[in-house]
Amino acid sequence: MAEKRLVRIRDMKERDLGQVHDIEVQTFPTPWTRSYFAMELGRRRSICLVAVRGGEVIGYLMSRFFGREVHLTNIVVSREERRGGIGSRLMGEFMRRCVERGVRYITLEVRGGNLEAQAFYRRFGFRDIGIRRGYYTDSGEDALIMSTPDLQLSPFVSRLGISNRGFSR
Numbered sequence: 001m002a003e004k005r006l007v008r009i010r011d012m013k014e015r016d017l018g019q020v021h022d023i024e025v026q027t028f029p030t031p032w033t034r035s036y037f038a039m040e041l042g043r044r045r046s047i048c049l050v051a052v053r054g055g056e057v058i059g060y061l062m063s064r065f066f067g068r069e070v071h072l073t074n075i076v077v078s079r080e081e082r083r084g085g086i087g088s089r090l091m092g093e094f095m096r097r098c099v100e101r102g103v104r105y106i107t108l109e110v111r112g113g114n115l116e117a118q119a120f121y122r123r124f125g126f127r128d129i130g131i132r133r134g135y136y137t138d139s140g141e142d143a144l145i146m147s148t149p150d151l152q153l154s155p156f157v158s159r160l161g162i163s164n165r166g167f168s169r
């Protein structure tokens, strides 16, 4: 328990990309390339975060801005650290920054079969808004499109003292 308190969430830097990419490769059958991470990190206004314990990256989150909508493009916690609240801390910090910047909606795509991630997103108020058929070219799997309600209107704003484990139900 004490160890968990030492986890820090901060902006991703170029020097983190080696560790970030290692986790990515261990996680997904079709991982992003390191240069793709570098390109996304270089985008103006993007929010890219890492969770770090000591010098070690144990999770990360990537996003891309489209006006007042933000697309959450990637969130991963290293396998051995899952279910310990790290993903929630990344998401909590991300949502807090989005609200501060006047973002209205956060959207994302998730594999239809990735029920774990869907459960995680629902915990943060994401709801299903559509399906992209055959979106994932490696498996032909459908993508579920999920979105928050309007962050500037919903009670989200007042609940953004977000707890480590999502919103209270």
Ligand SMILES: CC(C)(COP(=O)(O)OP(=O)(O)OC[C@H]1O[C@@H](n2cnc3c(N)ncnc32)[C@H](O)[C@@H]1OP(=O)(O)O)[C@@H](O)C(=O)NCCC(=O)NCCS
Pocket: 027, 074, 075, 076, 077, 078, 081, 082, 083, 084, 085, 086, 087, 088, 089, 109, 110, 111, 114, 115, 116, 117, 119, 120, 121, 123, 164, 165, 166
């Ligand atoms: C999704 C992911 C980032 C969540 O990170 P995490 O640190 O494990 O999540 P947390 O410990 O903060 O979990 C918060 C809540 O989300 C839900 N949740 C998380 N993992 C879950 C799982 N495997 N099954 C069901 N619910 C889950 C639970 O409600 C959990 O609260 P609880 O532990 O009190 O029940 C992590 O599972 C991951 O890296 N998955 C692989 C990569 C991936 O699929 N990313 C999403 C791509 S779209």
